[in-house]
Amino acid sequence: MIQFRNFTAAFGERKILHELTLNLPANSITAVIGASGSGKTTLLRVLCRMNDRIENFRVEGTVLVDGVDIYRPDMDAYALRRKVGMVFQKPCVFPKSIFDNVVFGVGRKIPKKEHANLAEQVLREVFLWEEVKDRLGEKATTLSQGQQQRLTLARTLAVGPEVLLMDEPTSSLDPKSTAAVEKLVQSLKKRHTILWVTHQHEQAQSIADRVLAIEKGQILSLNNPRGQLPLASASHPE
Numbered sequence: 001m002i003q004f005r006n007f008t009a010a011f012g013e014r015k016i017l018h019e020l021t022l023n024l025p026a027n028s029i030t031a032v033i034g035a036s037g038s039g040k041t042t043l044l045r046v047l048c049r050m051n052d053r054i055e056n057f058r059v060e061g062t063v064l065v066d067g068v069d070i071y072r073p074d075m076d077a078y079a080l081r082r083k084v085g086m087v088f089q090k091p092c093v094f095p096k097s098i099f100d101n102v103v104f105g106v107g108r109k110i111p112k113k114e115h116a117n118l119a120e121q122v123l124r125e126v127f128l129w130e131e132v133k134d135r136l137g138e139k140a141t142t143l144s145q146g147q148q149q150r151l152t153l154a155r156t157l158a159v160g161p162e163v164l165l166m167d168e169p170t171s172s173l174d175p176k177s178t179a180a181v182e183k184l185v186q187s188l189k190k191r192h193t194i195l196w197v198t199h200q201h202e203q204a205q206s207i208a209d210r211v212l213a214i215e216k217g218q219i220l221s222l223n224n225p226r227g228q229l230p231l232a233s234a235s236h237p238e
């Protein structure tokens with residue numbers, strides 16, 4: 001569960017997100033729509049504290065993930081990013097092998113001898129295993145865009161996050177890869193809370209449990225297929 005309480009994000013004096021109050025329940029897909037520059041990417045980035053290093057970036061109010069205030073002073077940003085994973089608009093693969101990309105974020109918590117099993121498991125999850133199982137040692141940059149996007153998703157899943165943030169993950173993909181990623185996300189929501197930024201309203205309606213529309217950093221509406229939802233009640237009627 002993600003809870004925004006009177007949450008504002010700003011660069012210096014310029015507020016990008018304005019006093020958002022919003023609940024997003026676990027194990028569901030929320031599509032985030034809105035015009036360019038409305039703050040969609042910022043909304044995702046604040047959830048994994050990706051703007052921490054930007055000098056004039058500041059927040060007011062609170063965001064809770066599983067009841068934990070992620071901006072409290074003693075919060076470990078690295079621990080947060082194991083819990084909240086982000087997939088970007090353009091797949092950013094590292095100049096390493098396919099295998100090394102998949103296990104890149106796994107770290108020492110999982111023994112090295114288990115990495116191969118884990119890699120297979122997440123590559124299967126993103127429907128990429130059959131395509132790459134015979135070339136795991138090749139450079140990830142030799143994959144197609146659609147394959148790279150699924151690879152970055154596999155890399156994120158390998159870390160075991162509860163929340164998945166996806167910023168226009170299909171905007172650079174062909175229809176076949178788009179369909180694959182859409183299908184994949186449906187299966188992932190059983191275990192993950194997903195925020196999916198998209199420009200395609202049809203896609204938002206078909207994949208998501210609810211659609212969050214934002215405009216100029218403010219919430220315009222939160223709807224599920226059956227109508228408008230309250231922004232911050234204890235639970236959402238589904």
Ligand SMILES: Nc1ncnc2c1ncn2[C@@H]1O[C@H](COP(=O)(O)OP(=O)(O)O)[C@@H](O)[C@H]1O
Nearest residue numbers: 011016034035036037038039040041042043054
């Ligand atoms: N690092 C930054 N410094 C200053 N302004 C920024 C920065 N990143 C984003 N913005 C501004 O925040 C606003 C929202 O951007 P963004 O969240 O990327 O919108 P969207 O993803 O909806 O297109 C834009 O006006 C953008 O210029």
Ligand SMILES: [Mg+2]
Nearest residue numbers: 040041042167
């Ligand atoms: Mg954006």
